[in-house]
Amino acid sequence: MDASWLVALRVLYGLILSISLGRFIAYGWIERFFVEPSFHFKYWGFSWVGVLPAPLLYALFWALAGLGLLVAGGVCFRLSAWLLWLGFTYIQLLDVATYLNHYYLASLLGLLLALSPAAGRRSVAAGWLYLLRFQVAVVYVYAGLAKLHADWLLDGQPLGIWLSSRADFPVLGALFRAAAAPLVLSWAGFLFDSTIVLWLSWRRTRPYAYVLLLVFHTLTSLLFPIGMFPVIMSAAALVFFAPDWPRRLWDRLARGKARPEGVAAALPEGQAAPTRTPWARLVAALALGYCALQALLPLRFALYGDNVRWHEQGMRFSWRVMVREKNGSVTFRVTSLPSQRVFEVSPRRYLTPLQEREMAGQPDLIVQLAQHIRQDFEERGLGPVQVRADAWVSLNGRRAQRLIDPDVDLARVGGGLAPARWILQAPAGPAPELRRGQG
Amino acid sequence: MSLCGSTSSRALRLGCALAAGSSWSCRKPPPSEIVFTGTAAELPRALGSTPAGGSSSALPVLSPGSVGSASEGAAGASAVVASPSAPGAANGGSVPGATPAQAVCVAPSASGGPFSKAALIDAAAQCAVWHYCQFQVTAAALETATAADRDGPSSETKTQAQQAFVTALGSWERAELFRFGPAARSTEPGGRDLRDLIYAWPARSECKVDEQTLSQSYLTPAFHSLDFAASPVTGRTLTALEYLLFEPGVQNHCSAYSTINAGGGWAALAPEEIATRRRAYAAEAAVDLHTRARELSQAWSPEGGNFKALLQSGSDNPIFKNEQQVLNAISGALFFLDSEFKDLKLATPLGLTPECTASVCPDAVESRHTELSVAYLRENLVGFRRLFQGCGADYTGLGFDDWLREAGAGELAERMLGHLDDVDAALAGVPGSLAQALVSHRELPLAIHTAPKSVTDELKADLVTVLNLELPAASEGDND
Numbered sequence: 057m058d059a060s061w062l063v064a065l066r067v068l069y070g071l072i073l074s075i076s077l078g079r080f081i082a083y084g085w086i087e088r089f090f091v092e093p094s095f096h097f098k099y100w101g102f103s104w105v106g107v108l109p110a111p112l113l114y115a116l117f118w119a120l121a122g123l124g125l126l127v128a129g130g131v132c133f134r135l136s137a138w139l140l141w142l143g144f145t146y147i148q149l150l151d152v153a154t155y156l157n158h159y160y161l162a163s164l165l166g167l168l169l170a171l172s173p174a175a176g177r178r179s180v181a182a183g184w185l186y187l188l189r190f191q192v193a194v195v196y197v198y199a200g201l202a203k204l205h206a207d208w209l210l211d212g213q214p215l216g217i218w219l220s221s222r223a224d225f226p227v228l229g230a231l232f233r234a235a236a237a238p239l240v241l242s243w244a245g246f247l248f249d250s251t252i253v254l255w256l257s258w259r260r261t262r263p264y265a266y267v268l269l270l271v272f273h274t275l276t277s278l279l280f281p282i283g284m285f286p287v288i289m290s291a292a293a294l295v296f297f298a299p300d301w302p303r304r305l306w307d308r309l310a311r312g313k314a315r316p317e318g319v320a321a322a323l324p325e326g327q328a329a330p331t332r333t334p335w336a337r338l339v340a341a342l343a344l345g346y347c348a349l350q351a352l353l354p355l356r357f358a359l360y361g362d363n364v365r366w367h368e369q370g371m372r373f374s375w376r377v378m379v380r381e382k383n384g385s386v387t388f389r390v391t392s393l394p395s396q397r398v399f400e401v402s403p404r405r406y407l408t409p410l411q412e413r414e415m416a417g418q419p420d421l422i423v424q425l426a427q428h429i430r431q432d433f434e435e436r437g438l439g440p441v442q443v444r445a446d447a448w449v450s451l452n453g454r455r456a457q458r459l460i461d462p463d464v465d466l467a468r469v470g471g472g473l474a475p476a477r478w479i480l481q482a483p484a485g486p487a488p489e490l491r492r493g494q495g
Numbered sequence: 496m497s498l499c500g501s502t503s504s505r506a507l508r509l510g511c512a513l514a515a516g517s518s519w520s521c522r523k524p525p526p527s528e529i530v531f532t533g534t535a536a537e538l539p540r541a542l543g544s545t546p547a548g549g550s551s552s553a554l555p556v557l558s559p560g561s562v563g564s565a566s567e568g569a570a571g572a573s574a575v576v577a578s579p580s581a582p583g584a585a586n587g588g589s590v591p592g593a594t595p596a597q598a599v600c601v602a603p604s605a606s607g608g609p610f611s612k613a614a615l616i617d618a619a620a621q622c623a624v625w626h627y628c629q630f631q632v633t634a635a636a637l638e639t640a641t642a643a644d645r646d647g648p649s650s651e652t653k654t655q656a657q658q659a660f661v662t663a664l665g666s667w668e669r670a671e672l673f674r675f676g677p678a679a680r681s682t683e684p685g686g687r688d689l690r691d692l693i694y695a696w697p698a699r700s701e702c703k704v705d706e707q708t709l710s711q712s713y714l715t716p717a718f719h720s721l722d723f724a725a726s727p728v729t730g731r732t733l734t735a736l737e738y739l740l741f742e743p744g745v746q747n748h749c750s751a752y753s754t755i756n757a758g759g760g761w762a763a764l765a766p767e768e769i770a771t772r773r774r775a776y777a778a779e780a781a782v783d784l785h786t787r788a789r790e791l792s793q794a795w796s797p798e799g800g801n802f803k804a805l806l807q808s809g810s811d812n813p814i815f816k817n818e819q820q821v822l823n824a825i826s827g828a829l830f831f832l833d834s835e836f837k838d839l840k841l842a843t844p845l846g847l848t849p850e851c852t853a854s855v856c857p858d859a860v861e862s863r864h865t866e867l868s869v870a871y872l873r874e875n876l877v878g879f880r881r882l883f884q885g886c887g888a889d890y891t892g893l894g895f896d897d898w899l900r901e902a903g904a905g906e907l908a909e910r911m912l913g914h915l916d917d918v919d920a921a922l923a924g925v926p927g928s929l930a931q932a933l934v935s936h937r938e939l940p941l942a943i944h945t946a947p948k949s950v951t952d953e954l955k956a957d958l959v960t961v962l963n964l965e966l967p968a969a970s971e972g973d974n975d
Contacts, residue, residue, distance in 0.1 A: 157975045220902065221819040221963040224612075224808075283973025377975050381963070385955035387948070397854070400847040402838055409966055416955070436849055448956045455907070456956035490903045490961060 058300035059173070059180035063130070065188065066174040068291040069165055070128025073140065076162070076284045077121040086110075086117055088408065089154050090147075095406045095428055097152035097414075097421050100473065105149045116143055127169070130176045137170035152421060153407075153414040157377050158285035161195060164350075165292065180299075181336075187343050188295045191350065193253040195289070198354045198375035200250025206486060207365075207380075209246060212238030213452040213487035214381035220490060222279055248272055256296035269293055280378070360475050366451055366459075366482035368418050369475065384416030384449035384459065388429055392438045399438075401429055417449050419460060419479045426466035443467040452487040600628035605887025610901040612818045618893040619825045620795075620803050622886035623673035626878070627792045630670045630693075633663040634788035637736070638781040645778040648770075653740075656777065660740050661865060663784070664733050667694055668871040672831055672878030675824045676802045677794035684814045684824045685802055687794065692721070692787045695728035696861060697839050701738050701748035703729040708739075708747075708772045709755045709764070713779040719786065731780050739777040741864035745769045819963070826895065826964045829883060833951035836875050840868070841944040844933055855937055857930035866928035872943065873922050880915060895958070904961045907953065914949040921946040 080086050090096075091110045098105070108116060120143045126136035145163045148155070168191065172184050207213045216238030223229045231237055248268070255265035273286030294301065357370030364370050365380040388401040403412045403425060415421040426443040433441045442465040450456040457480075460466070464478040603621035608614060640659035644652040670678075671694070678693075679686035691698075707713055707730045720726045729735070745766040747755060755761045764772075793799030808815040815821045842848050844859045851859060860868045885892030899908035921942040925932045932939045958964070 156973060158973075217960065217963050222817075224818050281973060282975045285973070285975045381960055383956050383960045385952040397846070399849060400842055402834075404834065404838075413966070433849065438849060448952050450956040450960040453960055456952065488903070 057180055057182045057185060058303060059177045060302040061295060061297070061299040062172060062174045062180050062184060062188075063176055064302040065291070065295060066130065066133075066169055067128045068294075069162075069169060070124045070126070070140075072124075072284060072287055072291060073144065073162060073166070074121045074124030074128065075287075077117050077124060077144075079283070081114070081117050081121070086113055089410070090150055093151065093408050093411055095411075095425070096150060097411070097424050099149055099152055100420075100471065102149050105146065107150050116147075120144060120147075130174075133175035134170070137166070137174070141166035141170045151411070152372075152418075152424075153411040155372055156283075156285075157195075157375055158283070158288050160373060161191075161292070162284075162288060164191060165288075182299075183340065183343060185295065185299055187347070188292075189257075190347055192289075192292045192295055194350050194354075195292075195375050196249050196253050199377045200246055200248075201354075202374070202376040202379050203242070203246040203249065205365075205379075207452045208242050210239075211452070211487040211489065212242045214379070215242045215245070216490055217381045217453055218280065225279065252293075253296075256293060259298075262296060266293065266297075282378075285377075363451075363482035366449075367476065367479045368420065369473075369479075371418075380417075380452060382417035382449060382451050383413070384447060384456070386412075386416050386422060386445055386447040388426060389444045389446060389462075390429060390433055390438075391442045391444075392433065393440050393442065395438075397438075399433075406432075416447070417451075417459075419447075419476060420471065422447060422460060423466050423469055423471055423476075427471070430467035441467065451483060453490055454483045454485070454487055457483050599632050600625055603886045603892070605885060605892030610893065610897050612822060612898070615893045615895070615898055616806050616818065616821050616825065618886060619673075619675075619882060620806050622881055622892075623670075623676070624792070624795050624803065625886065626666075626670035626673050626881075627678075627788070627795065630663065630666045631785070631788040631792050633659070633666040634781070634785040637663045638778075638785040641736075641740075641774070641778040641781040645774040648774055657740050657865075660733075660736055661867060664694075664737070664862065664865075665867075665871065665874050667733060668874035669878035669881070671835075671875060672828055672882050674828045674831065676806075677800060678791060679824075679827075683827070684820070685805060687800075689787060689791045689794065691723075691728050691732070693732055693784060693791070695732040695734045698729050699734040699738075700727075700729035701742075702750075702753065703727060704735045704738050704776070705747035705749055705761070706730075706753075706755055708769065708776055709760050711772065711775075713776045718779060719783050731783050733784065736777055736780050736784065737862060737864050739773045739780065742773070822962070823965050825882075826959070826962070827966050829879065829895070829954055830951075830966070831875070832879055832947050833954065836872065836879075837944055837947045837951060840872060840875075841940060844929065845937065845941055845944055847944070855933040857933045860929045860933070863930060866930065868929035869922060869925050869932075869943075872929075873919075876915070876918055876922065883915075884912070895962070898962060899958065902961055904957075907957050907961060911950055911953050911958070914946065914953070918943070918946040918950065 080089075087110075090107050090113055096107060107113065120140060123136050123140040123143065126132060127140055141163065144159075144166055148159050148163055165188075168184075168188060173180050203209065208215070219232040219238055219241070223233050225232060252265060252269060255261040256269070258265075270290055273290050276282060277286040298304075354370075354374035354376075357364040357374065360367060360369040364374075364376070365382070386403055388403070390399040390401055391397070392399070403415060406425060406428065407415060415425060422445050426445060430439070430441055430443050433439055444462055444464065445460045445466055446462055447459040448456040449459040459480060461478045461480055466478070469476070469478055603618065603625050637656070637659040640652070640656040644656040671690070674690055675683070676685045677687040678690040679688075680690075681688045707718075712718055712726075712730075717725045718731070745764075747761050749755055749761075751757070790799075795802045797804065805812060805814050806821050808817045808821050810816060815824070838848075840861050843850050844856050845851075846853065846855045850856075857863070862868050862871055880890045882894065884890035884894040884896050886894075896908040896912060899905065899911075921939075924942060925936075925939045929940055959966075
């Protein structure tokens with residue numbers, strides 16, 4: 057199969073990553089997200105990952121931005137791609153509070169590219185194309201399925217909340233004030249996410265679907281602070297085109313020029329190169345395992361029951377993009393057992409505003425901080441202590457209610473993957489309808 | 496029963512004394528059991544606590560008409576500012592006679608038109624400007640009063656300087672709630688750190704003031720520098736002024752090992768010289784304060800930074816691209832009630848934070864020299880209500896409560912207003928000074944701490960959700 061699609065993806069990926077990392081440097085996010093916080097939330101199984109000293113961290117970001125350019129240019133590709141993936145993934149593991157679905161996607165794409173023969177070969181096994189298509193499809197399909205709930209489809213929330221603040225948006229702002237706007241746009245978003253892969257996969261509808269995709273992502277990037285997500289998705293969705301699309305595009309742009317000498321003829325779309333060696337079989341098996349993991353991971357929320365947007369167990373790595381507006385207020389009550397004194401501890405004491413906002417709606421992060429508070433108080437000689445949380449959370453505009461059982465000593469609960477019994481039931485009833493526009 | 500006859504509150508006793516037309520009496524030393532043993536613990540005094548020249552023991556003058564219910568809180572709340580059309584008149588009693596602020600600053604008109612975000616922004620801006628103007632006038636009065644005390648000291652000039660200080664701080668305690676734009680931290684939109692140059696609290700270092708009293712660095716041009724390193728905020732602002740105007744003794748608050756004590760410099764100063772230097776220092780600090788107050792007002796005016804115009808968002812606006820960003824910045828000021836009112840001003844004195852190693856820490860109260868902490872909390876609440884409810888009389892006019900109603904969350908607005916009434920009631924429940932109540936009736940200040948939590952929980956969880964607000968510092972980075 058013609059490898060030009062993979063080369064194009066490599067170039068776009070390298071450039072996008074380079075720009076993403078440059079934004080961290082330019083906007084001061086390295087300082088704010090990684091250097092300033094005195095405490096970092098850890099991923100389960102990765103608590104050993106520590107934050108580098110600030111000068112090294114800055115150097116890492118510069119180096120990774122440079123590696124992105126090397127990857128784009130195909131220079132020392134294999135080494136550059138692996139280093140870029142390792143470095144970028146390391147950054148993602150530094151603090152759960154900075155988790156974003158599109159960073160996760162960038163990390164996955166980086167891994168697949170590093171493994172792939174994207175250095176500039178003329179041909180490539182068709183399996184790589186299917187693997188990348190599968191990866192992109194998973195994002196859209198699960199993002200669509202994540203919207204399959206009453207808040208989104210019946211109450212138009214949280215889109216209604218978000219649009220209420222964009223009534224001054226040029227041209228479309230007036231439409232956002234219409235009472236039906238949240239519901240109409242919610243359905244549009246749901247239908248887009250859940251069916252776009254279908255339209256992109258069908259040759260007849262593909263060009264129109266891609267134009268629609270560009271319009272959709274452009275609009276969302278203008279309306280919401282979602283950073284590089286629209287760019288990444290717009291670039292990644294190109295894998296649905298015929299594998300020789302870059303070559304044909306080049307030919308069209310440079311009409312009259314002869315095709316470069318020595319170019320392998322493109323194989324018909326979808327035709328796989330024969331792969332029968334043991335190595336190829338192993339690679340195919342690994343690819344299938346990867347696909348199975350990607351297909352099953354977003355479904356793990358079903359094991360926990362109740363509302364995943366409330367308890368958040370199974371929320372990450374599941375492509376639940378923009379499906380909840382959640383804000384909360386958390387105060388920790390620390391009881392020093394020797395003196396029976398009760399302290400009221402604001403998360404602000406340990407967290408930056410960004411971390412505090414993220415923690416307030418995510419129970420596992422609340423537990424992490426509770427256990428850090430226990431450690432801190434015990435180091436101050438006030439221990440042993442019990443740490444309880446007075447946590448109130450509003451989900452999609454509903455009146456705030458308790459997220460966590462206030463009687464449970466969070467300093468003693470396990471932080472694993474088992475269902476967390478100390479998380480209280482999700483709020484019942486529909487999300488409230490809030491008026492649009494507001495001047 | 497006459498409160499004047501039975502009270503043990505220092506402020507109230509002196510307010511009563513003033514009401515009776517008496518002159519200053521010597522200040523009773525603070526109760527020995529009141530010891531702040533947290534990280535901001537009072538350092539051992541190197542010298543005795545002999546009043547300097549017998550004239551520095553005066554306490555704030557609270558006009559009898561302003562004392563209201565004869566509580567410290569009511570006194571401070573209403574002694575400071577009044578404007579006929581301002582809510583101060585309707586909330587805590589008005590001051591007989593016009594203050595200079597009344598004459599100069601125009602109270603914002605309470606808009607009766609339909610709600611719009613633009614109107615809310617304008618109302619908040621007008622209200623902020625009005626408060627800054629009022630503060631500027633009180634800062635000017637403080638400058639005049641401290642200069643008079645420096646140039647011709649007497650018990651009367653001392654009293655007037657102290658009174659001017661109480662008025663200025665009370666005015667600022669309301670203006671504190673309008674901490675957006677130039678008054679805010681430089682990390683926030685349009686922020687210029689001006690607040691910290693006016694009132695550095697909770698940063699305070701009486702030792703720093705003592706060091707600068709000895710070195711007389713307040714007489715150098717560097718004292719007025721905007722560079723915090725050249726002139727630390729702990730050596731200036733209202734916090735330093737409070738100490739300089741109200742500290743009755745000639746002792747210093749540095750450790751015995753500090754330069755001014757170990758080197759013998761402080762001990763070499765005669766008590767009269769210490770009092771003279773403190774008066775001169777206070778006068779310079781007041782000049783600095785007035786300069787900063789003027790800068791803050793100018794930062795909003797067309798002749799200065801014209802920040803008010805910058806609140807008109809647009810694509811060519813370097814700070815705010817849309818209305819929502821402006822409202823994010825303004826709403827961020829409401830969180831004062833959580834971070835400062837509840838946590839800084841009350842939690843530590845109440846012994847609810849590990850900084851307080853005893854059961855309570857009266858020395859950690861905000862204005863420990865004037866003993867008007869409760870009054871200043873009430874001023875904070877007045878400022879909060881003016882921002883949240885409206886800046887007109889009886890808190891009429893546009894506020895965030897109107898926005899909530901417009902958004903269909905009227906029930907939330909009413910709940911929050913009800914909780915604010917609870918905070919008012921809790922404040923009214925503390926009869927004397929906060930420091931005394933901490934020791935004698937801890938449950939009363941504890942109620943002041945507990946009451947605002949209902950408001951702040953709803954602020955952080957419900958209000959920001961319904962109005963889709965993002966606090967500037969919390970909304971950095973991308974989302975998805």
